Ligand code: KIV
């Protein structure tokens with residue numbers, strides 16, 4: 001007898017709540033398509049009522065995704081729920097996810113409501129939602145820090161009103177695996193109609209235990225849905241990571257006895273796409289998707305793996321999609337091959353003109369870099385200079401001189417609303433000089449919160465440098481990403497990309513759960 005574990009991905013909602021990770025509609029749709037290829041059961045596409053931008057993103061995802069259930073978050077009120085239902089109209093399978101806090105601290109200090117008022121509002125909102133859509137998830141925010149008898153009353157009541165999934169989040173990442181597992185188990189035992197709903201866990205990673213807590217919620221507590229994100233993206237220290245939970249359940253099927261639907265070969269491509277889109281770099285020693293996850297450095301390990309792979313490897317790199325990191329195109333590849341690879345990667349360009357511009361960029365890159373990987377193509381299409389007419393700022397060219405003992409100087413030619421400008425400046429290093437050169441005209445007043453450089457593909461100095469720049473201004477935090485074989489150029493692109501996001505009229509306000 002096997003049992004199924006439902007994988008509920010919230011990269012596009014909880015993941016998007018990470019600082020600077022807010023995404024445009026097109027970016028969200030591209031990731032949703034990859035999640036569908038990954039075969040996640042439920043995609044939480046956003047929080048439709050939080051902004052017009054997020055409404056449109058949820059709607060676009062609902063209209064396009066066919067194989068996964070598409071879900072929208074809503075606070076426990078009629079307006080939020082109606083907005084979610086409206087955005088989900090085109091979905092093949094839709095879910096409304098409504099939540100209200102149930103811990104004494106949240107009810108008293110945040111909601112300023114009595115427990116009885118919270119109970120009534122939870123019931124009323126599930127009743128309202130159930131009249132619009134059949135698949136209703138109810139979450140008790142800060143559930144793990146709630147009084148268990150009160151929580152059991154709320155859960156029993158919302159199941160009576162028609163909730164089909166009950167989610168008990170560890171909103172602040174406070175749980176300990178054994179305690180959380182037993183909390184879910186005891187709660188299920190206290191709820192007389194607990195068998196009428198699927199139980200779900202949603203753990204944050206503040207103490208680094210989100211995956212362990214989720215697994216305990218499954219094993220001890222009997223939960224059959226796990227909420228998670230690609231690369232563990234999410235508020236503060238993030239959420240339970242999808243790749244870790246999936247590979248734990250698959251690798252230790254002997255212990256968990258559960259099946260997941262996931263096509264694991266799509267894990268690494270999904271990780272790359274999320275990292276390149278949000279600017280959240282994956283640490284090299286991250287389980288499953290980190291660059292070193294399958295690298296054996298010590299001689300003893302290398303020798304062992306060569307003799308018998310399972311001496312030091314419990315998973316195969318190719319099973320989680322590392323083989324996708326292969327040379328796909330080169331200098332001689334034609335437009336058709338390029339277009340076909342874009343399709344295989346799930347990238348849809350708006351027009352033939354956009355494909356032509358991207359192809360021209362690809363040729364330029366192939367002239368400088370003999371081997372083009374999928375990651376290079378993804379970086380290339382994320383590059384705003386592919387569609388310069390749609391962006392306020394764009395890079396035209398960059399020249400810089402640096403020499404040991406001399407102060408570096410940069411000359412950057414760039415556009416603001418199509419008008420070409422030249423900025424020149426000195427700096428501590430060539431990157432500093434280039435960003436200062438841009439600022440001679442822009443005068444953004446933004447604070448630089450983060451600057452990081454990574455190689456897009458590993459193993460060679462020929463690899464493109466991928467730069468992330470995080471800027472803060474006027475209460476907004478944005479990440480800009482730029483890629484180029486020249487890291488100074490990549491830095492200028494990343495800076496201009498961050499400025500585009502900072503000054504963009506497009507709605508990038510992340511959903512706030
Ligand atoms: O962490 C949390 O409690 C949440 C809920 C809105 C599900 O994200």
Ligand code: ZN
Pocket residue numbers: 014169171202204513
């Ligand atoms: Zn959360």
